[in-house]
Amino acid sequence: MHFKRRTHTCGELRENNIGENVILHGWVDKRRDLGGVIFIELRDRYGITQIVFEPTFNKESHHEAKDLRSEFVISIEGVVRKRPEGTENPELETGQIDVMVNKLIILNEAVTPPFPIRDDIDTHEDLRLKYRYLDLRRPKLQKNLLLRHRMYQLTRKYFDKNNFVEVETPVLMKSTPEGARDFLVPSRLHKGKFYALPQSPQTYKQILMVSGLDRYFQIVKCFRDEDLRADRQPEFTQIDVEMSFVDQEDIFQIVEGLMKIMFKEIWNKELQTPIPRLSFDEAMEKYGSDKPDLRFDLEMKNLNHIFHKTEFRVFKDAIDSDGIISGLLAPGCGEYTRNQLDVLTDFVKGFGAKGLIWIRVKQSDSGLELESPTMKFFTDEEKQNLIKELNAKAGDLIFILSGNRIKTLNIAGQLRLEMARRLDLIKPDAEPKLLWVTDFPLFEWDEETKRYYAMHHPFTSPRLEDIPLMETAPSKVKARAYDLVLNGNEIAGGSIRIHNSELQAKMFKVLGISEEEAQTKFGFLMNAFKYGAPPHGGIAFGFDRMAMIFAGENSIRDVIAFPKTASGISLMDDSPSFVDEAQLRELHIKVR
Template structure:
């Protein structure tokens, strides 16, 4: 590159800005060559920046020097162009483009940088593997659809900050290097060079810090914050992710709901140009599980599960009788108009639920007059068949599915079958209205069969319902939490709880979780001590911002709304991380690789 090419005039307009009212003006455009067409006498290029595209014409009679220079141009060259805006000739007018009624007659061209041939076209709807896109993410980010997603994300950041600021919240940055307190997912550990053998952890959430901020008197806190989890590989998870983190003092659950619904109302209006009706629907955990087989139900379609224990309360059919005697569940799902499913289709669905852990799938075709055609029909009384058809609202031509077993496991499997049938029946349309809801009253604990102990379903600082505290020692499985999740289109987008603010109740919680006094003191002593100096009642919520942005952008993967995402296997293909490090670095950190 010559010294001459290092000098260029700064743009007067962006490549998406010029219109017919600019005709006759002298302008400067800076950007990338999107396309180039050489028609012999004329050279047409389209110059692109993140604002749009403008067509530029190089004509020998207008500027021979610029025309000769333009012969060198190729896709993705970086250019500075000076010229005059004119109205496009009728044969080149392009109403599909915001700048399509004008073009620029070039009088000067400066090539600011050359470009190699790109590994994929810089345009939307390309047939390129995601791995190639992520390896050359800096090129992928030039594509309009990806830029649009990042601009939407930026807009949602600004809306969030403005909303919480107007509601008297303070944005506080919490530490990124913190104490390791693993409970659930694994921490990412950072070795200390100065303190030999000791480690920091990257935060899975700012949970303890935001509670300490409540103790400090900072009664309304929020933060848009990076969090980290060293989780096993999952298709649509990232090792680092962004949260909108919120905490409030002197409040109850209703205050959290009201504050969150206010923010969602703004997102609906500013992003989707739609009005969110508040308050939004609420379902308890038990209601959501029994009706939809999920604690994050997708309500964009109407298929509902029906509990059939009463229908078969006196049954002689051993499979059902055993489950009722064992306090299990019998749950049914109606597939409207699917009575003509072939045996092969039914076998595929049976395999589907078996892979999820079901022993099998009972199916029944509903015939004229309410007759049921099914392998198990002979084991059911006429009264049971009649009550089944009535309870599940079946009509001739419908198909009934039934599963039985352990309550939560069986409902979860039927919930997955519900989603599969919605997919097969194409019940979720591209223009389906979004569905937002709260799920409340989660179990405080969940039992793990492998370790034979209870774990906190949310986290160990979640408050039980006050009326359930008396059950914590005797019947922990029956204790409900003052916890809540916000669900949009079948995805959990936020979760939170009212926190424990009393050190005695927190000790009781640790005991129920099998965390000894010594272990609790080692991991959380700083928080327990803070509670002894006057902790206010407090609670909060955290949004999974990546997933929230994904849904509002209409994408199917969170990687589409993150500037530099990792793959499903937590690898950055672009800069090859994680990577090996120099032996000298390891020695400084007192680490030896085994």
């Protein structure tokens, strides 16, 4: 089959091309037959051009065009003309012209697709993922992948300009579980032994600092065998960054430089720096989240000081057990019905709350009054202080939750988001909000296993002034760790690392990792530290999540070419799949 090279793409022709002889290639998007004249919208990734088959212009090509159907791949040759007056299409960039066809070549026919190749289709996601090669023809998904490509190029250009070296780290590595499960790869040559796919290149990038490379970055695939949701995939992409001889401020400066470029080039917005900062404790207390959405103003309040003399058993127990009483004002919601309040009570119970105290704020002759079944437990002074602390007005609604500090704040944070949705406070055109969250706890206690775990990873450095607390009060130790949050999504996280063997050994001890286990899992890194490791730190961006937000999508599946479903299945190529017995025997594996 012979066809000529195209002269233009389907998004390129304009009025200044009128009269030119052109060659276009693409897919048949739409077909209309109007009394013998056939109109085809021809599509490629650059756009759509209307082509016209008219028997008086070219009888042969008009006859051949009668066989054209949706998604046929064709090549045409013709003459660009100005569309007849009144037939222009302002929705297309090529809408002022069309092409009169004098030669048609059908490059490939197509069966009827299972769904139309359009953005406004109401098709189940599973069907779109099964026929992902068709789904990817839709303009929106192509636009998302082009945006992702652009973000890659901006990233590489920025880090190269700032003296970073892109180094590829191994995909087959040692299994060093750090939280999520590893994906394991059996070795055929070494019976009974396994490689792991990297959850991140953490140990390698630290070794690159020991190697003297100073500034490293990589756009890298990572793998975690964990339960999925909208913003998770078993394989995902990170922008991985590590720097030597730095402190937290150096990391912030580099990251903020990249974000300024992304905001300008992708959204055409000027990002004001430095980016605001909140400590972990402040973020939890005010917003009930370590990744707070600051696009709306609802702010929680710590009410412990108001009820420090309370005899109300629920509040007294919370204060006595070092817990918290957290209040949230819902403006203008004082008319909520009892049924609406019961729905909200069930909502917080779904997250583990024992109950929800709600209080209506009403106007009376003597001033503001509080109305609630719990008011009999409050003194007049507590009522007035509560109104003042929350700046409550007539017609408002107050919510109060109490109990274990972190658990209660997390639940209150979920209630804050729910009320923002109900009050329609998160506008699609709201100004994007970036935030640094700092000073995370170094350790978190797990009640089930009765041991401490690293909140970030075991190579995160404690604040230097907190090192003495590691053996006496681990829960009070703060980490030199930081997260970057955009519109309520964590898009990057990192830390200053431990760079000497003695402190690293102390960290492993608190985590209950024996010297033998540490040597088995991380011995290569510990040994590297003995040969002059520089102070170093870094950060890793969740690139898929970042692309999702910049593209205005709600799921990372819409910015990944070939994603898995929520259960980790690729519907298009049916993976994971069974393998034959011979392959298993070679790998010394038997499936039970």
